[in-house]
Amino acid sequence: MSGGVCQYGRWCGAGSAGCDGSAWGKTPGGQDVKIITLTNDHAMTVRVITYGGIIQSVEAPDRAGHVQDLVxxxxxxxxxxxxxxxxxLFFGAMIGRYANRLAHGTFTIDGKSxxxxxxxxxxxxxxxxxxFDKHVWTLVDTRKTAGEASVTLRLVSPDGDQGFPGTLTTSITYTLNDNNALSLHYQATTDAPTVLNLTNHSYWNLNGEGSGSIENEVLRVNAERYTPTDSTSIPTGELAQVEGTPLDFRKPARIGDRLRSxxxxxxxxxxxxxxxxxxxEYGKAxxxxxxxxxxxxxxxxDVSTNQPGVQxxxxxxxxxxxxxxxxxxxxxxxxxxxxAEHFPDSPNHSSFPxxxxxxxxKFDYTTIFKLGTR
Known part of the structure; x- marks a missing residue:
């Protein structure tokens, strides 16, 4: 166990941030599933399972120091x-190959549908x-360095998988640091032209898992525009202004205030x-x-990302x-x-990223979830 590295259930060394893993059962098809626990020195714990790359729990303290699971x-x-x-319903899962919606399940690359x-x-x-949420991912590495702990999972999706072209190799690295920030770093490569949209589908409740409605929580979104949809949730192609709509969260607002608009x-x-x-600018920091x-x-x-959009x-x-x-x-x-992701149905809208x-x-994007109190 040199250099603070651990794999397959071994503790990854002393220090503040840490990680460990262990067996967590078998799928109905008999595949072994592992759970990996990341911890830091501020009472925060994140657990990830190899099935679906799922974030199984995120525990963090409230203003009084009481620790609860928040997903x-x-x-x-x-x-x-x-x-x-x-x-x-994709609880905590890694979503791919294409997160969100594709109109009629159809897209075109280089003239081929x-x-x-x-x-x-x-x-x-x-x-x-x-x-991707229904596969067992390969546990590649768990690692501890100064002030952070991480786990990397990998999935190889063969050419033609679910109708998508190209053999796609995807990795996701979850890193928890001593600032109570959980980073998700997505990387992917392909051997043939394809389309790709990756995200995580955790359900957050900052008052604690199972505590009831999030309507009293206050939301701010750093966005002046959104992508309106038709009645089947497919974007029209317009980038519309949020001003004057219930989607205007440029200033913090209670989620429930306009929920029933x-x-x-x-x-x-x-x-x-x-x-x-x-x-x-997306694609940078x-x-x-x-x-x-x-x-x-x-x-x-606080959520930050270098993806172009957030659903x-x-x-x-x-x-x-x-x-x-x-x-x-x-x-x-x-x-x-x-x-955090690219826009829905992007392959069918040339004006979208x-x-x-x-x-x-290389597909290379990062989303950071940073927890705190006030």
């Missing part, structure tokens, strides 16, 4: 595999029937489920995207079907998904 999820592997088998499954008819959602975009989505255009504040606990969440979703599809770690049922508005990836290029 929705399950205490056993069965909770995640059951959700996947029944269609999927490709098709993937219509998992959200009449469109494709989150990468097909067997997306009759604005047509809100009616289509049954709440918030929209892509905001993050201000500033991560820049501020989203801030959330929970008055009850005093917790804050914010008020868990509109949670119906009480699932109960999580707290043994409380999850219902609509019980959490906020903050999905491209999601094409070609041989010799």
């Amino acid at each position: 929705l999820g399950f205490g056993t592997l069965e909770g995640y595999t059951k959700d996947s088998a029944e269609g999927g 490709y098709h993937t499954d219509l998992t959200d008819p009449p469109n494709a959602l989150h990468g097909g029937k067997i997306g 009759d604005f047509i975009q809100m009616m289509y989505a049954h709440g918030y489920d929209h892509n905001w255009v993050v201000e500033g 991560p820049r501020p995207a989203v801030t959330v504040y929970d008055p009850a606990s005093g917790r804050t969440l 914010i979703y008020t868990s509109n599809s949670l119906t009480g079907k699932y109960a999580g770690i707290s043994h409380r049922a999850y219902r609509q508005t019980d959490a906020l998904a903050i999905e 491209t999601t094409e990836l070609r041989p010799g290029q």
Whole structure:
């Protein structure tokens, strides 16, 4: 165990930030799944499982020092595999090959059309029937350096997987540092032209998993524009101004204040489920995207990213079907998904930032979730 490196369940050395891993059951198909725990010296703990690259829990203190889990999820592997088998609400999962929606499951590269499954008819959602969230990822490395701990997972998606061309090799590195920042670093390469959109689908509740609605939480989004959609959640191609709409969070506002607006975009989505255009240049250093504040606990969440957009979703599809770690049922508005990503349906909108990836290029994006209190 030289250089503070550990793999496959061995503790990665002394010091403040640390990591360890252990077996966490088998999939219905018999594949072994591991859980990796990252810790720091500020009472923050993050657990990641190799199934779906899922963030299983994020524990952090409130203003009084009380530590709680802040993401929705399950205490056993069965909770995640059951959700996947029944269609999927993507609790904490890595999403790919194409996060968000593709109109009619169709896209074109170099004049050739490709098709993937219509998992959200009449469109494709989150990468097909067997997306990245339903695979067991390879545990490549767990590592500790000064003030941080990380784990890297890898998945190789073969040519034609879910209808997407090219053999795609994807890695995700989760890093927790002693500033209570969790960084997600996505990298991918391909051997043939393809399209790619990666994100994480954690459901955040800063007052604690299972604590009820996030309507009292205060949201700020660093965006002057968003991408309006039709009634099936496919962008029209317009970059519309948020001013004068319920999507204007340029100044902090309580999430519940306009949640039940009759604005047509809100009616289509049954709440918030929209892509905001993050201000500033994308593809460079991560820049501020989203801030959330929970008055009850005093917790804050600052999200920065170098992706061009962020989809914010008020868990509109949670119906009480699932109960999580707290043994409380999850219902609509019980959490906020903050999905930093490229725009929905980008391959079918030439004016949107491209999601094409070609041989010799590298998909290389980072999103940071930083927790604090006030």
